[in-house]
């Protein structure tokens with residue numbers, strides 16, 4: 001990535017220098033004594049420039065909230081670093097760390113749960129000032145009122161309790177509290193989710209105005225892509241704890257590079273008839289990431305996945321094979337039932353299961369005998385309660401680059417990167433495969 | 440943003456003003472309330488001050504021992520205690536409206552079947568006493584109500600916020616019949632403890648502690664004249680000793696013209712009501728001190744372990760569980776036996792030791808009761824928000840966690856207080872713990888236990904029923920507070936727990 005920021009108009013002084021830099025960040029949630037460790041953020045690189053709004057999109061559960069929390073120091077990274085203004089956050093301690101906490105802030109997704117309903121609005125907004133011994137108490141009171149003014153709340157509301165406010169007003173209180181210490185950076189986690197359209201526009205405009213007024217840097221998390229398109233200068237697409245594509249918002253929305261971005265954008269009920277008519281279907285749901293993928297994180301669900309040259313099969317057959325692989329993955333993830341475990345120990349397959357699987361996978365297709373044999377062998381492993389073996393077997397038989405190698409950063413335009421093998425010379429581009437090039 | 444900019448008529452246009460400024464602007468309601476309160480306090484100032492001073496003296500003695508024990512040096516507090524005792528005596532000397540001096544019930548007939556002299560307006564002692572007791576209880580409820588009224592005046596006229604979440608809880612409690620019943624019982628118990636010296640038909644000093652140093656004047660039917668005898672002699676003659684022996688039952692007079700609302704105890708024949716009223720003070724002292732200790736420990740453990748979780752929580756669980764596995768009564772017996780003869784056991788006739796032992800052994804139960812709510816509030820996003828802007832953990836615990844568990848503390852604390860009262864009584868029943876001459880309800884039960892099936896049934900039955908009533912009262916109060924805090928538990932059956940918001944991202 002180069003440092004220059006294209007033709008974007010400068011919003012504030014110092015724009016263009018890096019404020020936050022995240023390198024190979026890993027955040028894991030311990031699953032307790034029995035559960036597996038969840039890799040919420042898994043090897044993520046990111047750079048946020050001073051004064052910009054970086055949009056972050058992705059399905060829920062992909063680690064967006066965890067990333068926000070890590071950026072404001074609420075999560076302890078398992079490895080990797082977050083640098084703020086050049087200094088690794090982990091190196092700050094004591095008074096220095098406390099001071100830094102005033103430089104970053106977060107607006108939480110759940111405005112109801114992030115405001116203590118036992119305290120009136122004025123006290124909630126004043127808390128950061130108290131925590132940092134900001135000037136004198138009289139100045140703090142004055143500042144609270146200025147903040148309420150700034151977020152468009154009547155100053156008389158400071159004696160009211162959050163339960164008596166509307167959802168939009170609570171959101172504004174959360175914003176006022178986040179801005180109390182004049183932070184340089186604010187992580188906005190779904191700032192307008194759950195709000196009515198009119199209220200949503202008000203809050204978004206407020207956020208834009210505040211950014212202009214105070215020169216704020218935003219990380220804007222939203223699953224509503226129109227919000228990101230409206231506010232963000234650059235956008236990053238997140239999947240399973242890592243960034244798949246990033247670039248200037250307009251370019252990224254107009255001409256997506258990564259297959260996953262294509263999928264996300266195709267789901268917007270856009271005004272153009274072309275984009276609404278052919279939504280790209282996405283199989284399965286993002287599983288809780290408990291293991292590091294050996295290849296592309298999106299492999300397995302990718303509609304543009306590269307097929308190995310060894311077999312020349314039609315799409316219908318590939319779809320069934322993908323389904324079988326999905327079943328094997330699914331069975332690896334969940335703990336086996338007692339019956340399955342006993343069957344696996346005794347080395348006997350449950351005949352009914354094998355027949356079911358065969359029916360589901362092979363019904364209506366007629367693969368070549370060699371492929372048919374591989375499928376049968378995999379089903380036998382599954383029915384005998386050996387899903388891990390079935391998985392390995394299927395990967396060896398039907399896997400490709402997508403399963404084996406982590407895609408590199410491919411420059412796909414000015415200031416743009418995408419992590420997909422299909423950007424390599426030898427493959428067709430994702431756009432071509434998905435029938436969406438030429439926009 | 441409906442109404443975000445509309446001027447709101449209920450809101451103070453200038454929220455900056457302090458409470459004093461707001462009172463100054465509209466002094467009427469505050470002045471009216473304050474005048475009544477001043478009168479109420481003034482008429483009983485002596486009794487209230489005396490009750491307060493006796494509590495202060497116990498606390499000073501306890502602290503002195505604790506500090507002395509910690510530093511290894513004795514803390515010379517005898518002077519302070521003597522001064523406190525003097526102050527209490529002085530306070531008791533202040534004439535109060537509802538005292539035995541104003542409405543005396545002790546007197547004697549001047550002739551057989553003749554009129555009474557020495558009693559209030561020449562009333563029969565039973566009537567004079569009943570009048571005084573009724574007035575005292577009425578006064579207690581009045582002062583309680585007036586304090587509540589004060590809160591309402593503040594809320595209506597002086598509070599800056601027109602609504603707080605507490606208002607709803609209060610309203611819910613006011614509609615809770617069972618909780619109100621509990622409140623009434625608890626107020627009765629508190630009033631009995633606070634006004635014990637004025638409430639009883641005679642004083643603990645005259646009847647229980649030093650009966651031989653006081654005289655009783657009575658009309659001697661045999662001699663046909665007014666005579667005088669030491670109280671101890673009179674007591675011996677009016678004991679309740681079960682089948683075949685003498686007996687003075689509830690609501691009856693003895694041969695010395697003394698009225699015994701609850702009858703008398705077995706030889707040496709003390710007055711049961713006086714004994715129980717004074718015992719209420721002891722019970723209250725033990726209960727409050729034990730729950731104070733248990734509550735402080737429970738809150739500290741709950742907040743710290745819920746905030747930090749992980750190893751800290753585990754350590755707290757291990758510590759709490761080890762204390763909980765101890766057989767409680769056995770430990771109490773052991774402690775009571777160990778401290779026999781120890782200077783600490785002399786404070787309040789051993790009540791202090793009992794309170795300390797109960798507090799130290801009971802906190803894990805209270806902690807376990809408030810652990811769930813503590814963990815619940817520690818998991819709320821506002822705790823993360825506080826952490827994100829760098830609030831000190833102690834401040835977060837105090838401002839954001841303690842208020843959320845305070846209600847539960849009150850609920851389980853009041854319920855557990857009943858258990859503490861029963862344990863104290865149980866120790867006394869075993870002749871351990873609070874020692875004579877300091878009265879304790881459990882000892883009354885122990886004394887009367889052999890006579891339960893005789894004409895002297897009242898000796899054990901009345902204190903037993905009272906303990907049950909008081910314990911039930913505290914439990915009912917706890918129930919009411921819980922339902923007020925948490926209306927969902929009251930209507931729990933079949934109501935699905937509201938789904939929490941999505942955890943996207």
Ligand code: SF4
Pocket residue numbers: 258259260296297298299300302303304305306401402407419420421422
């Ligand atoms: S690398 Fe393969 S699986 Fe991953 S996005 Fe590209 S085509 Fe799809």
